[in-house]
Amino acid sequence: MDIKEIQNLIKFVAKSGASEVKLEMDDIKITIKTGSEDKGENTTYVQQIPMNAPMAQAAPAAPTATEPTTATPTPVDENSKYITIKSPIIGTFYRKASPDKPVFVEVGTSIKEGDVLCVIEAMKLFNEIESEVSGKIVKILVDDSSPVEYDQPLFLVDPS
Structure with missing residues (x-):
């Protein structure tokens, strides 16, 4: 899943009115939370799960937070x-x-x-x-x- 698909998913969840969506695939876990108490801002956590990774390999990237915005001038x-x-x-x-x-x-x-x-x-x-x-x-x-x-x-x- 690339960043474009994740951004589309965030937009879709924000428009749907769901408060939380969790998606787990083979190599990725995504949790999207839309909190009513924080005025509609979305928080997304993306976690890559290494598949058969050797021990010498670097650790996966830390979860990221993404907040979509409107057309801001x-x-x-x-x-x-x-x-x-x-x-x-x-x-x-x-x-x-x-x-x-x-x-x-x-x-x-x-x-x-x-x-x-x-x-x-x-x-x-x-x-x-x-x-x-x-x-x-x-x-x-x-x-x-x-x-x-x-x-x-x-x-x-x-x-x-």
């Missing part, structure tokens, strides 16, 4: 006046809802909080990505129908 280093809108999930980026519909935004489009900027298909689900800032689209950083990674920059927005 962050300043870009090269031009601090622009805000970068990043992908909250991995999947396929689409600029329009369907092939016969117009694109959600173009360069120069004024946007406000809550406007749909694009959709990302992940595991046969189409997730609308909404803006968390108001401003004007300066640059679209991803081509239509391209795969995107978690936290990959999608748009540059001028908030002024």
Whole structure:
């Protein structure tokens, strides 16, 4: 199981409303806990189990914690006046809802909080990505129908 599959699993469990999911396979154990008392944050522990490993081999990596976030705007280093809108999930980026519909935004489009900027298909689900800032689209950083990674920059927005 690779990191992309684990991230997809985390997103699925977070959306399902389950409080805890444990998954054990031949060489991996995953526990995903979504605590209502800690305001919806997810904690994931991944443990690799060595298969017939010799004693001289290094110990397996320590469990990691992963907290998925939404499309949080962050300043870009090269031009601090622009805000970068990043992908909250991995999947396929689409600029329009369907092939016969117009694109959600173009360069120069004024946007406000809550406007749909694009959709990302992940595991046969189409997730609308909404803006968390108001401003004007300066640059679209991803081509239509391209795969995107978690936290990959999608748009540059001028908030002024």
